[in-house]
Amino acid sequence: MSKIADFREDSRYGLQWFRPAWQKGELLKVKQLLRGQSFPTVDAATPAYLDEIKDVAPVIRVNGHTRPSVRIVRGASYSVESLVTDAKRSKDLKDSPQVSFVTLQRDDDLSALKFIDTFGPLFWPQKMLAVADWIHLDDFWARHARFLAISKLWRSLRDGEQAIQDAWKWIEENLTATRIAGEPDLGSDPTQTIGTGKRVNSIAVPMPWQANKQMLKVLPSLAMAEGRFNDEVVRISSSAMNRTLAIALIQHELTRQTESAKTLWRIEDGVKNLRCIPERRIESLWSAMWEIFAAEAGSGLSWRFCKACGKPFYPKRIDSDCCTTAEQSAWSKSNYAARWAQKGR
Numbered sequence: 617m618s619k620i621a622d623f624r625e626d627s628r629y630g631l632q633w634f635r636p637a638w639q640k641g642e643l644l645k646v647k648q649l650l651r652g653q654s655f656p657t658v659d660a661a662t663p664a665y666l667d668e669i670k671d672v673a674p675v676i677r678v679n680g681h682t683r684p685s686v687r688i689v690r691g692a693s694y695s696v697e698s699l700v701t702d703a704k705r706s707k708d709l710k711d712s713p714q715v716s717f718v719t720l721q722r723d724d725d726l727s728a729l730k731f732i733d734t735f736g737p738l739f740w741p742q743k744m745l746a747v748a749d750w751i752h753l754d755d756f757w758a759r760h761a762r763f764l765a766i767s768k769l770w771r772s773l774r775d776g777e778q779a780i781q782d783a784w785k786w787i788e789e790n791l792t793a794t795r796i797a798g799e800p801d802l803g804s805d806p807t808q809t810i811g812t813g814k815r816v817n818s819i820a821v822p823m824p825w826q827a828n829k830q831m832l833k834v835l836p837s838l839a840m841a842e843g844r845f846n847d848e849v850v851r852i853s854s855s856a857m858n859r860t861l862a863i864a865l866i867q868h869e870l871t872r873q874t875e876s877a878k879t880l881w882r883i884e885d886g887v888k889n890l891r892c893i894p895e896r897r898i899e900s901l902w903s904a905m906w907e908i909f910a911a912e913a914g915s916g917l918s919w920r921f922c923k924a925c926g927k928p929f930y931p932k933r934i935d936s937d938c939c940t941t942a943e944q945s946a947w948s949k950s951n952y953a954a955r956w957a958q959k960g961r
């Protein structure tokens with residue numbers, strides 16, 4: 617059944633997530649420390665037991681980390697799915713974690729804090745409720761860059777060749793930022809140990825610039841053998857390659873980042889109408905965002921930015937580019953005129 621991947625139909629992603637709980641005045645203190653960039657540096661983030669944390673700074677810099685770490689305590693839970701459904705209904709997509717994540721001000725720790733305060737951290741690493749969690753903001757921003765890279769690539773696929781090229785350019789320029797400590801690089805498989813104990817980071821999907829370098833060496837000689845000028849060959853090949861590699865990379869990352877999810881089967885007992893319903897059990901907000909990304913795209917109607925006003929919105933139709941009918945018709949007209957003018961040239 618093709619509808620299984622569409623969470624708005626039968627499938628559900630089950631995730632109860634936790635927002636942080638702050639002591640009186642603590643959130644304000646964290647904001648002040650982040651704004652002033654003044655916090656103690658420590659060698660390691662030792663467990664912060666709840667009954668001992670009163671006198672310890674809630675923001676630290678851990679040696680080896682490039683950004684501060686914030687201490688948070690698990691608070692009230694909420695359903696990620698309900699939140700996304702409500703955000704869609706109210707048309708205010710800033711209330712939806714994955715849209716909010718994509719639109720964060722990059723490398724602004726206060727904006728990361730606002731996200732964490734609203735939706736909870738991407739992970740709650742501690743399983744013990746008596747211990748607070750240290751959230752490392754360098755990990756947060758690396759994951760942000762990773763998600764942004766795939767999100768940009770995905771949205772560019774609708775917008776054609778130039779947009780895809782721009783998305784790849786962003787990825788090339790921000791590749792270092794997408795590295796998550798302890799995890800494989802973008803487009804790579806987990807580190808493998810082969811025979812001699814040598815560790816390799818194997819490439820699953822090459823970046824276009826890696827693929828280009830090898831291909832460019834071969835293409836001119838192929839073209840020359842046929843007596844052609846090689847410029848056109850390189851251009852056409854690289855645009856097709858950009859799209860093919862983009863799709864491969866999106867598929868690779870979606871699969872990797874949702875690996876920890878399990879499918880559970882819920883049985884609805886309607887006596888004669890007995891139904892088995894798949895429910896994806898997800899373990900972190902991080903995985904949930906990838907899961908929602910993929911589930912929504914199952915219908916072809918994933919959220920996008922309005923071409924006229926820039927607001928994120930859910931389209932009613934596959935070919936919608938704008939969030940209102942008025943904007944859509946003005947956009948279609950000007951787009952049609954532009955295409956017509958281009959043809960006339």
Ligand SMILES: [Zn+2]
Nearest residue numbers: 922925939940
């Ligand atoms: Zn609009």
